[in-house]
Amino acid sequence: MERLQKIIANAGFCSRRKAEELIEKGKVKLNNKLAKLGDKAEESDKITVEGKALERKQKNYYYILNKPKGILVTKDDPQNRRTIYNLKALSQLKKEIGFDLNYVGRLDGASEGLLLLTNDGELNNKLTHPKHESEKTYQVRTEPSITKEDITKLKNGLLIEDRKLFAKISNINKNTFDITIKEGRNRIIRIALKKLKYKIYLLKRISMGNIKLGNLEQGEIKKISIKNI
Numbered sequence: 001m002e003r004l005q006k007i008i009a010n011a012g013f014c015s016r017r018k019a020e021e022l023i024e025k026g027k028v029k030l031n032n033k034l035a036k037l038g039d040k041a042e043e044s045d046k047i048t049v050e051g052k053a054l055e056r057k058q059k060n061y062y063y064i065l066n067k068p069k070g071i072l073v074t075k076d077d078p079q080n081r082r083t084i085y086n087l088k089a090l091s092q093l094k095k096e097i098g099f100d101l102n103y104v105g106r107l108d109g110a111s112e113g114l115l116l117l118t119n120d121g122e123l124n125n126k127l128t129h130p131k132h133e134s135e136k137t138y139q140v141r142t143e144p145s146i147t148k149e150d151i152t153k154l155k156n157g158l159l160i161e162d163r164k165l166f167a168k169i170s171n172i173n174k175n176t177f178d179i180t181i182k183e184g185r186n187r188i189i190r191i192a193l194k195k196l197k198y199k200i201y202l203l204k205r206i207s208m209g210n211i212k213l214g215n216l217e218q219g220e221i222k223k224i225s226i227k228n229i
Helices: 004-010 016-024 088-097 121-128 148-156 188-195
Strands: 028-030 047-049 062-067 102-104 112-118 136-143 158-160 163-165 168-173 176-181 199-208 221-223
Touching: 004 016, 004 028, 004 047, 004 121, 016 028, 016 121, 062 088, 088 221, 102 121, 112 121, 136 188, 148 158, 148 168, 158 188, 176 188, 188 199
Parallel strands: 112 199
Antiparallel strands: 028 047, 062 112, 062 221, 102 112, 136 176, 136 199, 158 163, 168 176
């Protein structure tokens, strides 16, 4: 028997943390009764999520997207702004496989670059949960150019709110450089560089763990293998 949130994540419905939220909100039923956190199920049990029967066995898909600047990473926007799911490549993919893939890790609207799209909930949890410390690298262009003093501050840990951000700076070329972090606090790079008095003109994710953006065009997707992750 396995916990419900893990079963839901493994089915590709959403991440494990999102599944926990759905359980807490009363949107998950186990054998026609409202589920609660801590409940476990076996293969013969009936699980429904938001009124739909959970399909436990399904094919897992893995794609990367080069997110363009100016669009949101969300499935629903109350203001009806453009999201990644409005992109032509993702609309076509949905027609092919029959559903939207979930994104792994967010990028804010002003940022661009690598997003992983998958229905593999277990992998989603592995790449986003803080305990796994999955590395993410971003290409950044700032004004002014980053100083040696600030590179040292980031390396030794820059205090943001109640805890330190540790970041590695590499591939410096005038006012462009790469920054690598192991955490996923919302807009954390923007917050850190603002604290250090830099203005950001480019923030582009170029890798997540072993996954590389490469030369993928903006707005395009590419199928990858689980072996590449």
